[in-house]
Amino acid sequence: MADGLKPKASGSNEYAIILGAKVNGEIPSLSLQYRLDAALDYAQQHPHVYLILSGGQGAGEHISEAEAMTRFLVENDITEERLLFEDMSTSTYENLLYSIEKIPDYIEEITIITSDYHLARAKRIARSLGFQADVVAAETPKVVELKLKTRERLALIKNVIVGN
Numbered sequence: 001m002a003d004g005l006k007p008k009a010s011g012s013n014e015y016a017i018i019l020g021a022k023v024n025g026e027i028p029s030l031s032l033q034y035r036l037d038a039a040l041d042y043a044q045q046h047p048h049v050y051l052i053l054s055g056g057q058g059a060g061e062h063i064s065e066a067e068a069m070t071r072f073l074v075e076n077d078i079t080e081e082r083l084l085f086e087d088m089s090t091s092t093y094e095n096l097l098y099s100i101e102k103i104p105d106y107i108e109e110i111t112i113i114t115s116d117y118h119l120a121r122a123k124r125i126a127r128s129l130g131f132q133a134d135v136v137a138a139e140t141p142k143v144v145e146l147k148l149k150t151r152e153r154l155a156l157i158k159n160v161i162v163g164n
Contacts, residue, residue, distance in 0.1 A: 003120050009111040009134040011046035015084075016111035016136070017099045019092060019122060020055015020065030028068050030141040031115055036072045038138035039113045043078050049111070051078070052102050054086040054095040092118070096125050108132060115140050128163070 009016070018039045021032035028036060043051060051073065055065025064087035074080060084102045089095040096112075103110065109132045112122050116137040126133040 003123075005116060005119060005135065005137055007134045009042065009113075009136045011042075011049060013049070013107075013109050013111045013134060015050050015052060015103050015107060016042065016113055017052045017054055017096065018069055019095045019112065019114040019118065020053075020069070020089070021115070022058070023055075023061040023063060023065050023068045025060070025062045026068065026071075028072065031138075032065065032068065033072075034141060035114055035138040036069060038136050039069075040073060040076050040078065042111075042113060042136045043073070043082070047082075050082050050084060052084040052086055052099040054089055054099045056087055056089050056094075058090065092122055093125055096122065096129055100129055100131065109134070111136060114138060 016039070018035060021035060022029040023032065039051060043049060053066040053069040053073070055069070057064040066085050066087040070083055070085065073083060086095070086098045086102060089098050100110075108130070110126060112119065112126060112133045113136040114122055117140050119135050119137060123133050123135065
């Protein structure tokens with residue numbers, strides 16, 4: 001999983017994909033909020049980068065993850081012109097697959113913004129879809145760290161063995 005933390009994004013890629021996480025009603029979960037905080041910081045440092053907000057609507061979510069991300073970023077002065085919306089995905093693979101459809105054909109490198117534990121698998125999936133990726137790592141909330149990192153290790157092993 002440590003391999004997922006490199007290379008760190010420098011703003012050289014034109015598109016960054018923010019991977020969704022649970023929304024509680026209309027409120028981002030702590031995991032999603034940490035991803036949004038990292039994305040906001042990155043977007044402020046690199047105002048030329050377009051952000052693809054990726055995540056559908058699951059059980060207990062009154063709005064899609066992409067909508068929750070949009071609201072937060074717009075409230076924090078990121079212009080809607082920089083935001084691309086993907087609200088159909090229900091998995092990491094779909095996050096990337098559907099988000100890549102929003103990117104012009106000539107693009108071969110992207111930035112992925114997600115939780116630190118999630119980056120290795122996200123990068124593997126991006127590679128399987130024909131993209132190289134640099135990363136912005138969001139902190140994992142301590143309250144769920146053990147559970148999420150354990151689950152992610154299993155998902156990464158499954159990805160290596162059987163693919164997406």
